[in-house]
Amino acid sequence: MLRPAYLAAIAEGSEQIASELHDYIVQAIVGRMMERIGRGEKYLLTSADRWRIQILQDAGELLENITAELSLYTGKQIQEIRSAMEEAGVKALEADDLIYSAAGLSTVPLWESPVLVRLMERNMNASLGEWRNYTRTTAEEAQRLYITECDKAYNRVMSGAVAYTQAVKEAVEEVASAGVAVKYPTGHTDTLETATARAVRTGIAQATGDISLKRMEEMDWDTILVSAHIGARTGDGGQNPGNHLWWQGQFYSRSGTDKRFPPFSQTGYGTGEGLCGWNCRHSFGCGDGVHNPYEDIQTEDNVRMEKLEKRQRELERRVRKTKRAVMGMQVAVEKCQDEAARAVLQQELDRKSFLLQRQNRVYQDFCKYNNLRPLSERLKIARWSREQAAKARGAARRYQNAKRI
Template sequence: MLTPEYLESAPEGIVELYSKLDETITRDIVRRLVKTGGVSSTADWQIRRLQESGLLYEDIIRQVSQMTDASEPQVRALFQDAGIESLKYDFSIYEAAGLTPLPRLQSPAAAMVLQAGIQKTQGYLKNLSLTTATTTQQAYINAVTLAEMQVESGAFDYVTAIRNAVRVAAQSGTTVLYPTGHTDKLDVAVRRAVLTGVSQTSAQISERYADDMGCDLVETTAHAGARPSHQIWQGKVFSRSGSGKYPDFKQNTGYGTGAGLCGWNCRHSFFPFFEDLSESAYPRNKIQEYNSHTVTYNDQNVSYYDATQMQRAYERRIRATKRELAGYDEGVKSTDSDELRNVLKEKFNDSSVKLKRQESELKDFLQQTRLDRQREREQVISFGRSPAQSARHAAEQRYQQWVKNIGAKDSAPNSLAKYYKEKYNNSPAYKLLKGYSNAVDNGDISPLVGLKQYTDTAHRVESDILGLTTSTGVEIHSYATHFIDRVIGQVSTPHPGKRCGVSIEDAKDALIHPLKLGDVHNMENGDIRQTLFGKNATVTISIRDERLIQTNPR
């Protein structure tokens, strides 16, 4: 038996090795793209494209050959370790039943299964990797053809066309092509192949020992977050022969099929069970706890399985952005064109900001759900220290420039990390910064106002208006940041086409001593609003939310 925890981590070393191949190929494509030179005649371009694609194909075949040779010792070591690990628990049960199983190295049947599993998985990994040569060659041809068409159409200049081609190549990464036509990222395919190969080989060794020991009954392992189709049989006892009072093993678990026990990405296993001797390792209440386990995210209950799938999606997005960064980094290093280098640097900076946002989103998700972070699943392994440091520096520079541009440099969180901390805690400070930023972007206030004045104005509204009861009997408890925008205004003195601000005193007067009450409006979103007309200002409030919406001078 292999535990779910063992199977979870088993592929990591080999995935790391193939991730290096993934980035090597991505960088190779980008390097060839930026070295193409200007687009001259269509004939010359096509000849160069075909020549380069042929060279790329040969290079990838050579890289795959080197990689598969390097991975063979790791595959063998992993399978041997898994074989030893899987029999530890099984042997303890056989020995408790008074049986004496042969050590694995002395069992010809187990040795044959192990060797067959190693060879099958090594061959599968090689076949998967070799398909990358074809898919990568086609990806290169498609990228260059796209650039050619964009330049010839006159819609894009050469630098923009190559930038677009680099983006497509970097985002695509390295894919494998299955006989069915389905494609997967190389790291995803390798992880699935290794996990499935280890699981199935260990299961077959366990079967051979069960045959030798005359053991008909087996119990499946169980874990939280199992896919729904596996929850129905995890942690239960089955009969391998299908006879007696216990349900049929293969029929009920799908053992031997891709979708069943020990199939694609399955982390379940099984172990010997002897009636009247063994006790179930998984009491019914434990299975119920596993199957009904939920987490909370954004105030919603989410099943543990769905939460793990959400985590995988966050991780995939992070890996994809790191591939983009590696591609842009290679383009910056390889091009001889200063213009193209500057364009690719800008794209590198854009992706750096995106990466920091994605990492912060994942961190917030994990904090809310209390799931464990699995950093190895976020890595594009050879995304080395230098590109990573460059990405962090670029993202931080972008943030500092942004707060400077909106007039918030002295008042906003002083680093990007602190900004994201405020954001995902949804702090009052973040809400005001977001409101201020939107107001500046929309032209509702001048950036010369500064975040400090904006925040000070909000605090005055909180102290002077919140808690106040209007003449209509509504007690005000909150405000929209748009209300702060309107209090400050676009200009301080009348100016054609610009709106003046409203003093807090005039806004209070309109709420307490209105000269006129506007009609009550039922909004499409269910809100109920009314405008109160004072001597010098009007104020619109949400009756349902007891909230200040906006104000205007009269």
Template sequence: MRYPFTPELLDALPEGLTKLYRSLEATLLDEICSRLKLAGELNEVTVQDIRALRSHGIDLKEIEKAIQRTANISQRDLKKLLDGAVERNQEYYKEVIDLAGLTAPETLVSATDIVAIMAQAQREVGNLTRSMGFLVDNGRTMLAPGRAYQWALDNAEMQVMSGAVSYNQAIKNAVKQLADSGIKIVDYESGHRDQIDVAARRAVMTGVSQLCSKYTEQSAEYLETPYFEVSAHIGARDTGVGWQNHKEWQGRVYSVRIGDKYPSIYEVCGLGYVDGLEGANCRHIRTAFVDGVMERTYTDEELAHIDDGHDVDFEGKHYTAYEATQKQRQIEHTVRKLKREQTAYKAAGLSKEEQAVTARIRRLNAEYKAFSEAADLPLQRERMRV
């Protein structure tokens, strides 16, 4: 049987929410940077002109409305997504239980457990808009979106007064810092900072993973099986030692017992560890497996050749299937960063800079297409859209 969530489906699930937050990021950059634009010869802007801009101010209501709108839509979409995860798991395990000749209970996971997991995911996503801002001054200062405009003008005024640079150059520097940062969110306990779309993605993946885990464990208990099948996908992580190397253990059956006919899922796959099965950035899931009733999704032979045709030589460098997927992610990340710059430069009226960035985006898009085709990997352009 196929898994309730293939790794590819699991990977695509958060894209709706991540795009929503990228869109908010673009809206806020446009709102702030468009107000930094001054008509006429920018090199001749005086301190009085900057002060006039400051007194004109920025409409914080528009910023607050954009943030609130995103928060409301994300909560609604997340609920729909998690409801879908519950339904999909329920359906899959009903089939497994029928296959084992048992009668499936009406609900495998208690409503209380489901509500608790969903509430935690909703809190995580809700916190995104409450702890976000721009990171400036070489990462030393975190600014709320409404403060970014004043910060850019403060910097410009100080530099123009000192005679160090023109207003044009000062604003270009400020705009680039805001675009390079994008919207960050901060974990106030640990001090860790993340891009807002990355944090949204993690919140979704955590909620879905916890639901899948709960269904897997409850179903295994109901089926009285100690065995789990681990999913497999092209381009699994093939670096590191022991369970860090996910390609080595994916697609096989494991036991929660030591010294069983199947290897230990804890010792071999590192279940419960940050770099193991279901850990950070892991797209594998486990599903309850009934020995003698179910068949594995992949044979050992198929697993040995799962990456065939997906390693690639490109521009003088060899990439394994895993390295090829990492190269894709790296290009996608760079394009998203450049698109933030493009939005900010355009809003600030810095047309030369906007054109230069647009040319780089075109070149990278062409490289992305050529590389993905050479590695026979699907294009995931939705990861680069804003």
């Protein structure tokens, strides 16, 4: 069994790698856009046929560059996921083996069991498959976004709908602020790093769950203990697998034949909404039916903390999103060749930087007021160096002075 805090942090390495890739993609799109629409209105207003050819050529080169970069990040991700999954598998069985040993049963290490190794490899390959799918669709989305925003700027200026400088600002702002998203079949969208973290955390939870369950079958062990944590999701509040608060922190019967405990199937293990499902931080292992370290989880505290942690995550995502937008605007300002457009972009960069400053303050105040630990590591994004932070502070001060805030 793995502690909920361990599962919460297990995907941070993979999330960081995905964040680095996302930052690279956004800056690559913005940099390429400035080469095409940042040269001034006269350059922008070329013939429609010539413009389209140039955009398609640029889009092809952009996709090639991103695809080449993907191989580097995929190599890092393979190593990270494999290491995280191997470590989690060993830790999960270590806790179970203590109970088996106390009962006089002997076990073999994880890597000496071909069956357990195959289970780990199957889940690892599934997680890597999701990563490859995300990055492939993200690269295609980046190409589409570049073409769409460049064409939109061109058509709006040609038609006289907006001024050139406004068209450039809006195009850059759309890419820098929105970034590129992973789209699920349901229509839901996530950032690349959020989707990656969810996939890796879910894959590791399922892998360790599968090997723990297989080990129980080998040991003919029937009693299962499910972990619990403050802030567990409650779903619709009913007695169903989607309400993790309902089934967490209890003993279960693996076979369903021990009438002292409810059947393990009640947790919904093996489904997306249940135990070890989508982004679940719960784990399970063999139990003795007596000692339960999770029995004192308070329901009222659980609901309160669920709401607070949900809000904390929202504030963290907001800060990261704005940081990425600031970095994108910094690239646009540096590479824009038209003086008027650069001035407009600088004003937007100053505004975004001031917004970032306010969001950071709101986050710190929220954590302080609710006695939550500020998670500075969750506010970080790749490539956000001291230089970028200093530039953002300077831009925020300019905005404050200009608006007399």
